[in-house]
Amino acid sequence: MVVFPPAKINIGLQITGKREDGYHNLVSVFYPLDLCDVLEIVLDENSPVGSVKFHPSGLAVNGKPEHNLVLQAIRLFHEKHTLPGLQVYLHKVIPMGAGMGGGSSDATYTLRVLNDLFGKPFGEKELFAMALQLGSDCPFFLYSKPCLVEGRGEVLHDLRLDVASYYLVLINPGVHVSTAEAFAMIKPKPPEFHLGEVVVLAPENWNGRVVNDFEEPMMLKYSEIRTALDLLKDSGAVYAAMSGSGSTAYGIFASKPTLPDLPKHWMKFEQVLNKINAKFTEGH
Numbered sequence: 001m002v003v004f005p006p007a008k009i010n011i012g013l014q015i016t017g018k019r020e021d022g023y024h025n026l027v028s029v030f031y032p033l034d035l036c037d038v039l040e041i042v043l044d045e046n047s048p049v050g051s052v053k054f055h056p057s058g059l060a061v062n063g064k065p066e067h068n069l070v071l072q073a074i075r076l077f078h079e080k081h082t083l084p085g086l087q088v089y090l091h092k093v094i095p096m097g098a099g100m101g102g103g104s105s106d107a108t109y110t111l112r113v114l115n116d117l118f119g120k121p122f123g124e125k126e127l128f129a130m131a132l133q134l135g136s137d138c139p140f141f142l143y144s145k146p147c148l149v150e151g152r153g154e155v156l157h158d159l160r161l162d163v164a165s166y167y168l169v170l171i172n173p174g175v176h177v178s179t180a181e182a183f184a185m186i187k188p189k190p191p192e193f194h195l196g197e198v199v200v201l202a203p204e205n206w207n208g209r210v211v212n213d214f215e216e217p218m219m220l221k222y223s224e225i226r227t228a229l230d231l232l233k234d235s236g237a238v239y240a241a242m243s244g245s246g247s248t249a250y251g252i253f254a255s256k257p258t259l260p261d262l263p264k265h266w267m268k269f270e271q272v273l274n275k276i277n278a279k280f281t282e283g284h
Contacts, residue, residue, distance in 0.1 A: 009170065026150070035093060037058070038090070039070070039106060095248070097178065172249075192211075212243075214246060232249060238254055
């Protein structure tokens, strides 16, 4: 079974408090993109029960293979429902440490594929609980539609955004940001504006009111992020921001912009919002 786990961007990200369980409360809008990884899971009857042969390709995945969220998802599923041997192929297109939820999406789609392959032993609530156990961003990818997200990521509200036919340009400057490092630089505070009320307006009305609390400290630490944001704003973006804890910057335009050449190691993604019309390129 082959699936295509999508990336997302955060439209606004407010860190409102530290929880007793060690996580943070947040408010954000998650918006899925056409940019996807490729995940294939194949039964391997010649291998022992519960064994996994993992075949990564595409962009390099940092860290030890056993720490990969896809393998963590398989182990979690196997604890609750015995799995046969598996061959798993993951082709990475979504950059890592980029604030785009690629690893979370891969993990959640792994749960979805396994549940489908083995006769749906788990219902939606059980899958949701497993996804949340893997990561705060993971439950969103059970639905992959625009949502207002609260709590630590487990409270999802449907959201209709006024973004039809706007043009999205996303730039990743090749900086890998550790989520733990990013959270260590944040001081939670009450939001100045209610994100759910502002974000339903047209993007031209978001500036100064739809904010990402990570953006300022990340720009101070990584000048490449500031450069990418300045490039988008100078090119005519009606709204530009950093996604998640970084390092990806994105701009929303009223029409397709003309951007200057990018450094060769940077990545660019373009999409007409609410339409399937995407391409992904390295450099320019």
